Amino acid sequence: MSSVVFEKVSKQYENGYVAVKDLNIELEDKEFLVLVGPSGCGKTTSLRMLAGLEDISSGSIYIDGQRVNNVTPKDRDIAMVFQSYALYPHMTVADNMGFSLDLKGVGKQEIRQRVEAAAKQLGIEQLLERKPKQLSGGQRQRVALGRAIVRSPAVFLMDEPLSNLDAKLRVQARAELSELHKKVGTTFVYVTHDQAEAMTMGTRIAVMNGGILQQIDTPQTVYEQPNNMFVAGFLGSPSMNFFSAQLIQSEGALVIQTDGGITVPIPAERLNRYSEFSGRSVVLGIRPEGIYHPQCVPPGIQPASIPATAKVVELMGHEVIVHFELADGTKFIGRLDPRVKVTPNEQINLQFDLTRFHLFDQESEQVI
Amino acid sequence: MDSNNVSLIFKALLAIFLGSFGVIGVFYALNILVEKAFPERARIKVLPWIYVGPALLLLTVYLIIPTLRTVYLSLFGPSSNEFVGLKNYIFVLTAPDTLTTFRNNLLWLVLVTGISVFLGLIIAVLIDRVKYEQVAKSLIFLPMAISFVGASVIWRFIYAYRPADAEQIGVLNAIATGLGFEPIGWLVNPAINNFALIAIMIWLQTGFCMVLLSSAVKGVPADVLEAARVDGASEVQIFWRIIIPMIMPTILVVSTTVIVLVLKVFDIVFVMTGGNLGTDVIASRMIREMFNFRNYGRGSAIAVILLIAVIPVMVANIRRFRQQELNR
Ligand SMILES: Nc1ncnc2c1ncn2[C@@H]1O[C@H](COP(=O)(O)OP(=O)(O)OP(=O)(O)O)[C@@H](O)[C@H]1O
Ligand SMILES: [Mg+2]
Numbered sequence: 001m002s003s004v005v006f007e008k009v010s011k012q013y014e015n016g017y018v019a020v021k022d023l024n025i026e027l028e029d030k031e032f033l034v035l036v037g038p039s040g041c042g043k044t045t046s047l048r049m050l051a052g053l054e055d056i057s058s059g060s061i062y063i064d065g066q067r068v069n070n071v072t073p074k075d076r077d078i079a080m081v082f083q084s085y086a087l088y089p090h091m092t093v094a095d096n097m098g099f100s101l102d103l104k105g106v107g108k109q110e111i112r113q114r115v116e117a118a119a120k121q122l123g124i125e126q127l128l129e130r131k132p133k134q135l136s137g138g139q140r141q142r143v144a145l146g147r148a149i150v151r152s153p154a155v156f157l158m159d160e161p162l163s164n165l166d167a168k169l170r171v172q173a174r175a176e177l178s179e180l181h182k183k184v185g186t187t188f189v190y191v192t193h194d195q196a197e198a199m200t201m202g203t204r205i206a207v208m209n210g211g212i213l214q215q216i217d218t219p220q221t222v223y224e225q226p227n228n229m230f231v232a233g234f235l236g237s238p239s240m241n242f243f244s245a246q247l248i249q250s251e252g253a254l255v256i257q258t259d260g261g262i263t264v265p266i267p268a269e270r271l272n273r274y275s276e277f278s279g280r281s282v283v284l285g286i287r288p289e290g291i292y293h294p295q296c297v298p299p300g301i302q303p304a305s306i307p308a309t310a311k312v313v314e315l316m317g318h319e320v321i322v323h324f325e326l327a328d329g330t331k332f333i334g335r336l337d338p339r340v341k342v343t344p345n346e347q348i349n350l351q352f353d354l355t356r357f358h359l360f361d362q363e364s365e366q367v368i
Numbered sequence: 369m370d371s372n373n374v375s376l377i378f379k380a381l382l383a384i385f386l387g388s389f390g391v392i393g394v395f396y397a398l399n400i401l402v403e404k405a406f407p408e409r410a411r412i413k414v415l416p417w418i419y420v421g422p423a424l425l426l427l428t429v430y431l432i433i434p435t436l437r438t439v440y441l442s443l444f445g446p447s448s449n450e451f452v453g454l455k456n457y458i459f460v461l462t463a464p465d466t467l468t469t470f471r472n473n474l475l476w477l478v479l480v481t482g483i484s485v486f487l488g489l490i491i492a493v494l495i496d497r498v499k500y501e502q503v504a505k506s507l508i509f510l511p512m513a514i515s516f517v518g519a520s521v522i523w524r525f526i527y528a529y530r531p532a533d534a535e536q537i538g539v540l541n542a543i544a545t546g547l548g549f550e551p552i553g554w555l556v557n558p559a560i561n562n563f564a565l566i567a568i569m570i571w572l573q574t575g576f577c578m579v580l581l582s583s584a585v586k587g588v589p590a591d592v593l594e595a596a597r598v599d600g601a602s603e604v605q606i607f608w609r610i611i612i613p614m615i616m617p618t619i620l621v622v623s624t625t626v627i628v629l630v631l632k633v634f635d636i637v638f639v640m641t642g643g644n645l646g647t648d649v650i651a652s653r654m655i656r657e658m659f660n661f662r663n664y665g666r667g668s669a670i671a672v673i674l675l676i677a678v679i680p681v682m683v684a685n686i687r688r689f690r691q692q693e694l695n696r
Binding site: 053073082087089 | 591595596597600613616
């Protein structure tokens with residue numbers, strides 16, 4: 001059992017900068033939480049406060065119900081994987097991995113056993129006698145992981161552990177980490193700015209921006225029902241298209257009229273939700289994959305025709321990314337089926353899927 | 369300022385000018401010579417020797433030849449005209465007087481190296497957390513800038529001794545009498561005079577050790593320390609099990625440097641006690657044998673023994689240095 005709770009946690013650095021503000025997170029045992037957000041949003045700071053490496057300016061952090069604000073890192077029963085791996089350069093891999101057990105006074109025999117078991121799990125048995133200097137980046141990353149799992153801590157903390165790996169290795173390590181999480185069955189808190197890592201590994205993801213938690217939920221919910229424009233724009237690549245618009249009554253129906261002159265009717269099932277916002281300035285959000293070529297409209301969507309001009313066409317193999325322009329010059333991006341041919345400057349009657357659009361209040365940028 | 373002084377200063381400036389630019393000129397001329405005289409292929413082989421050559425020549429003239437001559441002289445009598453074999457060595461290694469110098473040197477070696485390296489290390493680690501780090505460091509480093517003779521003069525005042533009824537001008541005895549004790553003969557009491565001298569050397573060397581060790585301590589990455597903290601290490605355990613092993617190369621270099629310095633120490637003893645009252649060390653004994661007692665044979669024998677004592681330290685240092693280069 002190892003729950004983690006952040007309760008109104010704030011961090012103000014000595015220079016007065018507030019890096020984290022009123023952070024509230026409740027993690028249950030065995031969760032894999034991914035903290036994600038742009039550079040400088042306070043992810044590392046939050047993780048370091050949880051690790052005890054950084055003082056908490058206000059609020060409380062609880063591990064397993066125990067308030068740990070004044071507990072030193074060594075007494076928090078946590079293990080941390082650093083971005084730089086921070087291996088002890090003067091120790092062999094085996095000693096690196098066994099160091100924490102040795103400090104705890106575990107016997108040599110048992111240390112050896114546990115180190116070997118962990119090494120086997122990570123496929124690094126043959127490296128145990130090497131020094132960190134003699135390892136490749138990927139091997140070092142495994143050793144750093146091994147150092148953490150040998151201890152069987154209550155909580156695993158990881159700060160961008162994959163960012164020093166090449167793209168291919170990263171994909172592989174991602175899957176291995178998820179696997180590891182299932183196997184060891186403890187709570188993971190994982191920091192990254194890579195949304196692919198966040199989406200694939202987390203049981204829940206917490207999106208932060210400017211030191212403030214924007215949304216915390218399962219990857220799917222955060223992706224499909226973003227709380228605000230920041231979350232909507234941060235997750236997904238290419239990111240969501242935004243059109244500023246008005247929500248108005250036209251000929252007895254509630255419609256979205258964009259500043260570019262497009263009019264989109266509100267589908268019947270959302271009428272209730274939006275009717276109270278009639279007359280408001282809003283932002284229409286639609287993801288690139290919610291935009292279809294007229295020749296490739298799948299069943300089950302509610303298409304709305306939008307004429308646009310293709311400007312730039314990027315063939316990616318499994319998809320085509322097309323940069324479009326509306327008549328008034330508004331730009332947006334569509335992700336189309338690669339089977340249809342799109343040529344630059346071609347005029348296309350695009351189909352927007354009205355089962356998957358988002359409306360945000362223009363002023364507060366919150367979803368409505 | 370009289371004309372004598374002016375011409376002295378002029379000569380000094382001339383020497384500095386000729387010295388620095390002369391060397392550059394010599395290298396420049398040799399370089400041109402090689403480029404003109406040799407075909408391209410041979411040049412690569414010859415050029416290094418041209419650059420190392422002058423240094424090798426100077427080393428031979430001023431270091432190797434004198435060393436060989438010292439070894440030679442150590443096998444002869446006081447005025448270098450009768451061959452005595454190993455008699456000088458036997459004397460030096462058995463006479464109570466010289467044995468005392470060896471004992472003293474050992475004492476210097478252990479205490480100065482041990483204490484100044486240890487103190488330097490402790491200060492280096494602690495000073496990392498001090499607000500006015502640079503100021504504190506400079507203060508501790510300051511004695512390094514003072515010559516051994518200068519330091520000795522300062523410490524003569526600190527240790528100065530006057531009879532109990534006279535006014536004490538030495539700081540330590542002023543404190544001692546102020547507290548109601550008898551004044552202490554720091555430099556004449558055989559039980560403590562060696563330690564009094566050793567303290568001066570420690571005072572001089574701690575700053576040096578601290579500065580080198582401090583930069584090594586700063587070189588230990590912060591996240592490695594944090595990893596150890598998370599792994600459950602206390603600050604003391606981090607010091608012994610992470611910091612010390614990680615800066616071991618620097619500790620060894622600093623230690624060997626201090627060891628060599630201590631083996632050669634002479635000025636402090638010479639100025640403070642003249643090597644009397646049981647405070648003689650190898651180097652000061654050597655000077656006294658040569659110039660006070662006019663015994664070149666024994667003086668040379670001591671010099672050779674000193675040389676032999678330094679060699680293993682130097683070898684260890686060079687080995688370590690090479691290993692470090694390899695590990696880069
Ligand atoms: N010691 C410090 N003193 C003052 N400000 C700091 C300190 N450490 C971090 N900050 C600031 O706090 C903010 C959050 O830093 P943090 O390291 O948590 O960002 P991050 O989300 O981990 O970013 P990245 O993805 O780039 O690692 C940044 O704006 C940073 O400049
Ligand atoms: Mg970070």
